[in-house]
Amino acid sequence: MKKIGITGSIASGKTTASKFLSSKRGPLFSADKVVKNLYLNTRFKKKIIRKFDIQKELPFKNALKEKIFQNSKNIKKLEKVIHPLVRKEMKKFAASNKNKKNVFFEIPLLIESKLMNFFDIIILIKAKKSIRLKRFKLKGGKKSLFDILNNKQISDNKKSKFCDYVVVNDRNFNILKKNLLGIIKKHA
16 A cells, blocks of 8 residues: 655645545545544533633634634644544544555644655645645635744645655646646656
8 A cells, every 4th residue: 555645735736636646546534534533522512611711602613713822822722632633534544445456545734743754755735825825815814824823834845855746836737737636647
């Protein structure tokens, strides 16, 4: 089994690249999907409500975002709860797909979480900050949240030192696809 990690800064196009790379080539693990499912889990929500002293009558995600806006150190506190759970699911996914030729992992904070040794190949998807902000806003995100999340991540230049491939995603899907196909051909 070849474990392929796909990473990049917020709104760089990781999900698009991951879906394209894994399509008909192997199963895809998405750290973001695991986190999304955690937010639906009652036990997880209760733990976060206690940890962040969120009033139960407030909408959960909005109240949590507000706590992060109030104090950006709260994002670190949240990560200490979420990251071990995501890692556990990631390892479970790898084990259940050990007979596959290629297994893909979309991990936004792969480098920040020091997960490099887990993967055989790491692909960094990168795009200019202005383009990423535009994409983030198109999906309904606010600039203030973008700034908090973006500042949490290591710069693309530093990340690229830990990656086997760097794919620039500043243009359109066809160019992204062409660049990704070049990587696939090297490892077919």
